[in-house]
Structures are given as C-alpha cells and as structure tokens.
Amino acid sequence: MRSYHEERYSADNLVLAASGAVDFDSLMASARQLCSPWQSVSHCNRKVSFSTTPSKAxxxxxxxxxxxxxxxxxxxxxxxxxxxxxxxxxxxxxxxxxxxxxxxxxxxxxxxxxxxxxxxxxxxxxxxxxxxxxxxxxxxxxxxxxxxxxxxxxxxxxxxxxxxxxxxxxxxxxxxxxxxxxxxxxxxxxxxxxxxxxxxxxxxxxxxxxxxxxxxxxxxxxxxxxxxxxxxxxxxxxxxx
Structure with a gap:
C-alpha cells in the first residue's frame, strides 16, 4: 500500500487545480511551502488495453x-x-x-x-x-x-x-x-x-x-x-x- 500510494500520489502524478477569484502568487507560495518536499517517482502507464466486447455474460x-x-x-x-x-x-x-x-x-x-x-x-x-x-x-x-x-x-x-x-x-x-x-x-x-x-x-x-x-x-x-x-x-x- 505504501508503494501504491507513493506511485499514485507522487508530485508528477498530481494536479493542483484552482478556479474563481484566485490570488495566483499566494497560491503558488502556499503550494511551494506545503508541497515542495514531495518527491517525483517513475510510474507505469495506468492505461490498460483490453477488449470492450464481453466474452460471456x-x-x-x-x-x-x-x-x-x-x-x-x-x-x-x-x-x-x-x-x-x-x-x-x-x-x-x-x-x-x-x-x-x-x-x-x-x-x-x-x-x-x-x-x-x-x-x-x-x-x-x-x-x-x-x-x-x-x-x-x-x-x-x-x-x-x-x-x-x-x-x-x-x-x-x-x-x-x-x-x-x-x-x-x-x-x-x-x-x-x-x-x-x-x-x-x-x-x-x-x-x-x-x-x-x-x-x-x-x-x-x-x-x-x-x-x-x-x-x-x-x-x-x-x-x-x-x-x-x-x-x-x-x-x-x-x-x-
């Protein structure tokens, strides 16, 4: 579970989204302060190829x-x-x-x-x-x-x-x-x-x-x-x- 968490919630696999009347400079400052220690890790492609036609009911x-x-x-x-x-x-x-x-x-x-x-x-x-x-x-x-x-x-x-x-x-x-x-x-x-x-x-x-x-x-x-x-x-x- 720790490995899964590190891979899925690594810095390079997350998006910080904001909308509305955002103070962008303040948002970036808070993000750097709170999130800068987060590490990036290599993660596998999450997309899986498979048939969309069921083989049986x-x-x-x-x-x-x-x-x-x-x-x-x-x-x-x-x-x-x-x-x-x-x-x-x-x-x-x-x-x-x-x-x-x-x-x-x-x-x-x-x-x-x-x-x-x-x-x-x-x-x-x-x-x-x-x-x-x-x-x-x-x-x-x-x-x-x-x-x-x-x-x-x-x-x-x-x-x-x-x-x-x-x-x-x-x-x-x-x-x-x-x-x-x-x-x-x-x-x-x-x-x-x-x-x-x-x-x-x-x-x-x-x-x-x-x-x-x-x-x-x-x-x-x-x-x-x-x-x-x-x-x-x-x-x-x-x-x-």
Whole structure:
C-alpha cells in the first residue's frame, strides 16, 4: 500500500487545480511551502488495453436474508474518458434511465413495478460503463431485468426528438449547477488535465452537448450494445441456484 500510494500520489502524478477569484502568487507560495518536499517517482502507464466486447455474460448473486427488496446492478461497456462519445453516452443514459421522465422511469417506476430503475454512464481513464440499477420485489427481478433489455432494444428502433431535447435540457442544467460547486468543478478540471492534458470549460461541455443529435444516440446504441452480454450483480433475499 505504501508503494501504491507513493506511485499514485507522487508530485508528477498530481494536479493542483484552482478556479474563481484566485490570488495566483499566494497560491503558488502556499503550494511551494506545503508541497515542495514531495518527491517525483517513475510510474507505469495506468492505461490498460483490453477488449470492450464481453466474452460471456456473468451473473453473481449475493444473498442478504435481511433485505426486503432485491437490488440489481447490470453493467455493459461504454465510451471511455478519452472518447468524445462520452457526452452522447451520458445524454443517452438520461433518455433511457434518468430518475424521472425517462423510459425506465415511466415503464417500471411510475407503473409501480419497481421501486427504483435507472441508467448511468461513467467514464474512466481507459474504460467506460453503462450501469443499470434496479430495486424491486425479489420474485419480479428476472422479469424486470428482461423488461429492461426490451426497453433498450426498443430504443434502438427509434428515439423521439422531444425526449432527446428534454434529456438535453436536464443535462445542460446539471452541468451548469455542477460548475458552481467547487468540489465537482475542480475534480472534473483536475481529472481532465491529469488524464488528457487539456482544459475544458463549462462552456465547452455545454457546447458539446448542444451539438449531439438523435442520430448520435442511435449510433451509440448500435456501437455499444446495451442489450448484449453483461455483468450483473444481484443482492437481496434471492438464493443462489
């Protein structure tokens, strides 16, 4: 753990990010005073090459007898951080599985079939993932997971302009609000710079989201098969076979 910490948190693997009304000279003086003893170490390339096409479907069941509901997490590959399609993937996830007003919400949550159903896209240094979350009565779990796949399959046959625009407006608002929160803004700024060596403003993200079309989302659905092989973890009262 000490070796891991020295490698990951060395001076040449960290970014000091600041925004707002910053006294730059004072910031630099504080950084030199507090951080100058930190040593640089040679570290390996953190990016790992691997296939984005799963070789098989995996389902793992964690039995929790005390749980009243079954909780499912279904994961399939998605665009990574260095892929410009990550923005379209996030917009697609809002269309499919936002907490309200999405296809999963209307079909599973508003109807009372599930307690919770959502889809998110997360991007990392060398990998991305679409995560579908579901909580429901244990006996309904498999049927609802099958229904999720049907909903995703239906999306490949056509999204509407209105639902894409509605999702875009949600995401634009969230980007603006996140940009006003120091922790979220600086975390995003630091990751972008340390991983990709570039600066993206909030305006850059907004402009990118504005250019994404319905056809882009259909392309993401075709290139990243949300209905295909997945890794699924179930936690709740269900027993392993």
């Amino acid at each position: 995996i389902t793992d069941i964690i039995t929790r007898d005390q749980a009243a509901l079954e909780y499912a997490v279904r994961m399939t590959p998605g665009p990574a951080e260095d892929n410009s399609d990550r923005f379209a993937a996030k917009l697609l996830a809002v269309v499919l599985g936002d907490d309200s007003g999405s296809r999963l919400y209307w079909d599973l949550v508003d109807s009372g079939k599930a307690e919770h159903a959502a889809c998110h896209h997360h991007d990392f240094l060398d990998a991305g993932v679409f995560v579908t979350q579901l909580s429901c009565e244990p006996e309904a779990t498999q049927a609802l997971l099958d229904r999720v796949i049907e909903i995703y399959e239906a999306a490949t046959k056509g999204l509407t302009d209105s639902e894409v625009d509605q999702a875009r407006n949600k995401l634009l608002s969230r980007v603006v609000l996140a940009g006003e929160r120091p922790r979220q803004r600086l975390f995003s700024l630091g990751l972008e710079w340390s991983h990709l060596g570039r600066y993206r403003s909030v305006g850059d993200d907004l402009a990118t989201l504005d250019t994404i079309s319905r056809e882009d989302l259909h392309r993401i659905l075709c290139e990243w098969q949300l209905t295909e092989l997945s890794t699924t973890v179930l936690a709740g009262p269900l027993q392993k076979d």
